Amino acid sequence: MKNFNHEIYIGDRRVSNDDPTYIIAEIGSNHGQSLEKAKEMIDAAAECGADAAKFQSLKFESLYKTDKTDADIKTLFELIELSEDWYAALSQHCAKKGLHFMSAPTYLEAVKLLADVGSPALKIASPQFDLYPEITLEAKKHALPLIMSVGISSLGDIDRMMNLCIEEQIKDIVLLHCVSQYPTPAKNANLSFIQTLKNTYNCLVGYSDHTLGIHFPVSAVALGASVVEKHFTLDKTSAGPDHHFASEPTEFKLMVDQIRELKSGLGDGRKAQLTEWEKGHRERIAMKFVAKDNISAGDRFNSKNFVLKRGNGGIAREHLALIEKFTMKVDLRKNEMLEWQHLIEDTKG
Numbered sequence: 001m002k003n004f005n006h007e008i009y010i011g012d013r014r015v016s017n018d019d020p021t022y023i024i025a026e027i028g029s030n031h032g033q034s035l036e037k038a039k040e041m042i043d044a045a046a047e048c049g050a051d052a053a054k055f056q057s058l059k060f061e062s063l064y065k066t067d068k069t070d071a072d073i074k075t076l077f078e079l080i081e082l083s084e085d086w087y088a089a090l091s092q093h094c095a096k097k098g099l100h101f102m103s104a105p106t107y108l109e110a111v112k113l114l115a116d117v118g119s120p121a122l123k124i125a126s127p128q129f130d131l132y133p134e135i136t137l138e139a140k141k142h143a144l145p146l147i148m149s150v151g152i153s154s155l156g157d158i159d160r161m162m163n164l165c166i167e168e169q170i171k172d173i174v175l176l177h178c179v180s181q182y183p184t185p186a187k188n189a190n191l192s193f194i195q196t197l198k199n200t201y202n203c204l205v206g207y208s209d210h211t212l213g214i215h216f217p218v219s220a221v222a223l224g225a226s227v228v229e230k231h232f233t234l235d236k237t238s239a240g241p242d243h244h245f246a247s248e249p250t251e252f253k254l255m256v257d258q259i260r261e262l263k264s265g266l267g268d269g270r271k272a273q274l275t276e277w278e279k280g281h282r283e284r285i286a287m288k289f290v291a292k293d294n295i296s297a298g299d300r301f302n303s304k305n306f307v308l309k310r311g312n313g314g315i316a317r318e319h320l321a322l323i324e325k326f327t328m329k330v331d332l333r334k335n336e337m338l339e340w341q342h343l344i345e346d347t348k349g
Helices: 035-048 071-080 083-096 110-115 134-138 157-168 193-201 215-222 247-266 276-285 317-323
Strands: 008-011 011-014 021-030 052-057 100-105 123-124 147-151 172-177 205-209 225-233 288-292 306-309 327-328 341-344
Touching: 021 035, 021 247, 035 052, 035 083, 035 205, 052 083, 052 110, 071 225, 083 110, 083 225, 100 110, 100 123, 100 134, 100 341, 110 123, 123 341, 134 147, 134 193, 147 225, 157 193, 157 215, 172 193, 172 225, 193 247, 225 317, 225 327, 288 317
Parallel strands: 021 052, 021 225, 052 100, 123 147, 147 172, 172 205, 205 225
Antiparallel strands: 008 011, 288 306, 327 341
């Protein structure tokens, strides 16, 4: 039984296993509390060929009990919070640049704020996936596709959330494999889990990357990721928690280009027709029949009288079963290549 859709729409963009990979530039909190910098990052993400620019909807007072939280957490949030007053401006700027505006709502009120400014999908971040399912239930009210990261969830946690989605008839989802380690060492990337998610839940899957470099997100596409999310920065050396493992524009664009090229080369799993170049190459390297010794007209074709060599013209070895029904129409000299005009069909048997 198919509980989840294998084809969803994020705005006017179809996402499926057969469509170009949907690529998200995760700006997150790297805007540095500057709306102008956030817009500059959107511009750069668009130039890199991303499909969406994504932020994180963070609000200290909605997430933490102040008297039970260390002061350094509050200080951090003063640097990374996304102002609710920016949502409309960011959404409009993304639309102007041909990108989708997204954010990961971490508190309930943010869901409606994002829906109201036209976000075409919602990202359910790893901490909100199974630890705060109320976010998903709130998102259901707006009937938007959900891109759900499973980073800090166990298989039991994922099962519980997927069963909740089935019960609530939430069908437009993409599960993102993710390792919530920043950066993620290669030995912990576990890319094969992409296929495990796909086979277990029979839904669209993707990959949210925290490794250094771009080879893991590119490889994820080969393993079936229909969505790729990668942290994005203008400068890795900038102050902030997420810059050091993010990709700068040059690297991010290279990732986008490689993903596009890889996706175009994956095909549909069926053996394709030979290209014209392959047909010509096959003809050039085919083994042809060449006479071992002189052969007389009237002799029945016998492969033992020939050796196989490459060359222009001639009859390829692949036609052996057919030409065994023929006799020699003319004499053939030693080392001469057999041609169709040298043969006549043996009508006697």
